[in-house]
Amino acid sequence: MQAAYILHARRYGDSSLLMELLARNSxxxxxxxxxxxxxxxxxxxxxxxxxxxxxxxxxxxxxxxxRAEACGHFRPLTGRxxxxxxxxxxxVQKLTARQDACVALFEDYDSAIRELSExxxxxxxxxRFEVQMLRHLGIGLLLEQDSQGQPLEATNRYTYEVQTGAVxxxxxxxxxxxxxxxxxxxxxxxxxxxxxxxARQLMRRxxxxxxxxxxxxxxxxxR
Amino acid sequence: xxxxxxxxxLIDSLRCLPGVGPKSAQRMAFHILQRDRSGGARLAAVLxxxxxxxxxxxxxxxxxxxxxxxxxxNSTRDDSVLCVVENPSDVMALEQATGFRGRYFVxxxxxxxxxxxxxxxxxxxxxxxxxxxxRPAELILAMTTTVEGEATAHYVGELAAERGVATSRxxxxxxxxxxxxxxxxxxxxxxxxxxxxxxxx
Numbered sequence: 001m002q003a004a005y006i007l008h009a010r011r012y013g014d015s016s017l018l019m020e021l022l023a024r025n026s027x028x029x030x031x032x033x034x035x036x037x038x039x040x041x042x043x044x045x046x047x048x049x050x051x052x053x054x055x056x057x058x059x060x061x062x063x064x065x066x067r068a069e070a071c072g073h074f075r076p077l078t079g080r081x082x083x084x085x086x087x088x089x090x091x092v093q094k095l096t097a098r099q100d101a102c103v104a105l106f107e108d109y110d111s112a113i114r115e116l117s118e119x120x121x122x123x124x125x126x127x128r129f130e131v132q133m134l135r136h137l138g139i140g141l142l143l144e145q146d147s148q149g150q151p152l153e154a155t156n157r158y159t160y161e162v163q164t165g166a167v168x169x170x171x172x173x174x175x176x177x178x179x180x181x182x183x184x185x186x187x188x189x190x191x192x193x194x195x196x197x198x199a200r201q202l203m204r205r206x207x208x209x210x211x212x213x214x215x216x217x218x219x220x221x222x223r
Numbered sequence: 224x225x226x227x228x229x230x231x232x233l234i235d236s237l238r239c240l241p242g243v244g245p246k247s248a249q250r251m252a253f254h255i256l257q258r259d260r261s262g263g264a265r266l267a268a269v270l271x272x273x274x275x276x277x278x279x280x281x282x283x284x285x286x287x288x289x290x291x292x293x294x295x296x297n298s299t300r301d302d303s304v305l306c307v308v309e310n311p312s313d314v315m316a317l318e319q320a321t322g323f324r325g326r327y328f329v330x331x332x333x334x335x336x337x338x339x340x341x342x343x344x345x346x347x348x349x350x351x352x353x354x355x356x357x358r359p360a361e362l363i364l365a366m367t368t369t370v371e372g373e374a375t376a377h378y379v380g381e382l383a384a385e386r387g388v389a390t391s392r393x394x395x396x397x398x399x400x401x402x403x404x405x406x407x408x409x410x411x412x413x414x415x416x417x418x419x420x421x422x423x424x
Contacts, residue, residue, distance in 0.1 A: 008337040014242050020337075047409070048370045070408070082374050090336045218336035220343070221378060 001067070002026065004054045005109065007089045009046055011037070017046060019065065022092055022109055023054065027101040031056055031063040049085050049113055050074045061098070075117040080222070084122045087218040088112060088129060091207070094214060095137060105136045123196050128188040130203050139210060142166065143186040154180040160202055162209045177202050230256075282353070284346055285311045285329040294318075294327060301325045306363040307350065307379050309333050309372070313365060325363075328353060333371040334378055342378065350379065354386050364392045 004023035012018035015038040022028050036046055051074065055067040077085045092109065096102075112129040116122060134140045142165030145151055146158060150168075156179040158166035169176045181198040190196045207216075230252060237248040255263035279285065280292035287293070294300060294314070304325030308314055314327050330345040342348075354362070362383045366372035376392060383390045396414030397406050406414070 010338065046369075050409075074409070076373070076409070077370075078373070079377055082370070082377060086336050086370070086374060093337055216336070217339055217341050220341040221334060221336070221374065223381070 001053045001055050001069075003071070003106070003110070004052050004068075005113065006046065006048045006050070006052070007093055008048070009033075018062075019046075020093060021054065021065075022106060023056070024103055024106040025101060026056070027099050027105075028092065028096045029056070029063060029099050030061060031058075031065045033065040033068070036065075047076075048089060049077050049117070051110070051113075077113075077117055078119075081116040081119060081122050083218065083221040084116055084126055085113060086221065087126065087216065090216055090218045091130070091133065094211060094216070095133065095207075102136050105133060108132045108136070123200065124188070124190045127185065127190065127196070127199050127203060130207065131185050131188065134206070134210070141185060141206065143182055152179045152182050152186075154178070154183055158182065160206075162206055279331075280329075283327045283329055284331060284349065285314055285327065299324075302357055303360040304363065305353070305357060305359040305361070306365055308365045309367060309375070317365065326357065326359070330375065330379075333366065333369070333375040335371045345375070347378065347382065351382050351386075354382060354388060358386075359388055362388050362390045364390060366392075368395050 002023055002025045004021045006019055007022055007028070008020040009017045012032060015035050017033045017036045019031050019033055020028065021031060033046070050070055051072045053067075053069045053071045054065060056063045057066045058064040076082075088109065092105075096105070108129055112125050115125045131141060141160075143152070146166045146168055147161075147164045148168065152158075152166060157169045157172055157176045158179060159169045159176050160166050160182070166177075166179075166182055177198050178195075180192075181195045181202065184190050184195045185199055185202070190199060233252045233255075234245070234248045237243055237251050238245065243251070255266075277286055277288050280287045280295055281290050282295040283292060285292050285294070289296075301324045304323075305328060306317065306323060306325055307328045307330065308317065309330055309332060311329055311331075314329060317323055317327075328350055330347075330350070332340050332345055334340060334342065334345065362379070364376045364379060366376045380390050394417055395410065396417060397403065397410070403411065
């Protein structure tokens with residue numbers, strides 16, 4: 001058994017579900033839960049955001065879910081935080097490769113979901129997860145120093161480029177980001193609304209770059 | 224074996240129906256060809272006609288062969304209550320099981336970003352427009368209790384809140400005739416939180 005979350009489930013045949021899981025030891029994977037929809041076999045929990053313990057069998061691209069148990073206290077996500085949860089699932093689904101195990105990614109996902117279920121302010125949770133996830137995937141933001149090798153200064157402004165990192169900028173124009181925001185992203189601490197706004201815009205640009213033109217449909221939910 | 228091509232195509236086509244695997248598709252095909260050719264011809268004609276002329280109601284988006292469905296044309300229904308459901312089959316289920324006399328709106332699915340279903344696919348604009356025209360006193364959310372159903376309910380609830388329309392959700396809880404110890408934890412928690420005061424005689 002290992003810890004896992006359901007990222008997505010859809011009907012498969014009459015009574016089965018085809019699921020995409022994020023498992024602690026195996027990474028993201030596809031599996032079939034046979035008979036999960038059959039009446040009165042509701043013992044298998046089939047909801048996303050519920051921490052599970054699962055046992056998988058089989059080989060190849062699509063495994064078989066042989067057992068799944070809910071574990072730990074589960075508080076369902078509600079309202080906007082539910083949209084945020086769907087957003088995280090879409091990010092993981094679209095950016096990670098299948099069966100590329102990464103325990104740290106699972107742990108970060110797990111704590112993000114817990115924080116969302118505790119109704120903490122969602123934005124810092126999302127930004128922290130995005131930064132950590134990109135780091136685990138080996139495409140993390142370059143936040144240690146600026147493009148000239150100098151330490152980032154909170155009061156400076158930078159143009160952030162995905163390949164080169166933070167390039168010092170003399171302008172205070174729309175495309176630039178403050179050193180304070182870059183440092184906040186590095187530390188995962190966001191104290192000001194301007195920092196959060198800049199962080200959101202920057203991460204959106206970086207994620208769009210890595211998504212390579214594929215849209216994130218969950219963004220449409222936020223109005 | 225080219226002479227079997229048409230038969231195989233029939234068997235293959237029958238498999239688009241839910242619950243029909245290769246074995247049952249084969250049985251159906253042989254039944255039609257050996258024992259009930261007239262039934263088969265009728266099925267083919269009706270199926271072609273249905274697929275061609277059944278569309279969506281302009282007002283509530285349910286399935287109908289007319290511009291407006293029967294329920295929307297019925298002037299005795301109560302315009303002050305609007306019930307939002309996921310599928311046309313839900314309308315039928317509610318009509319049969321409840322004495323609901325209000326109006327419906329059928330989304331035709333639920334919000335599911337990973338399946339590529341967003342607000343536009345579900346006609347949320349049309350629902351907003353309907354809310355503006357109808358100005359109902361109450362909006363009833365009758366969604367499934369999956370994560371996607373919850374997200375859909377929240378989205379519709381936001382649309383209603385922006386327009387000052389009071390919103391309620393159908394209750395979820397212990398099924399009739401169900402024993403508490405067999406009800407899963409989530410349902411039981413919902414049922415407990417949504418308990419109702421028992422009216423005194």
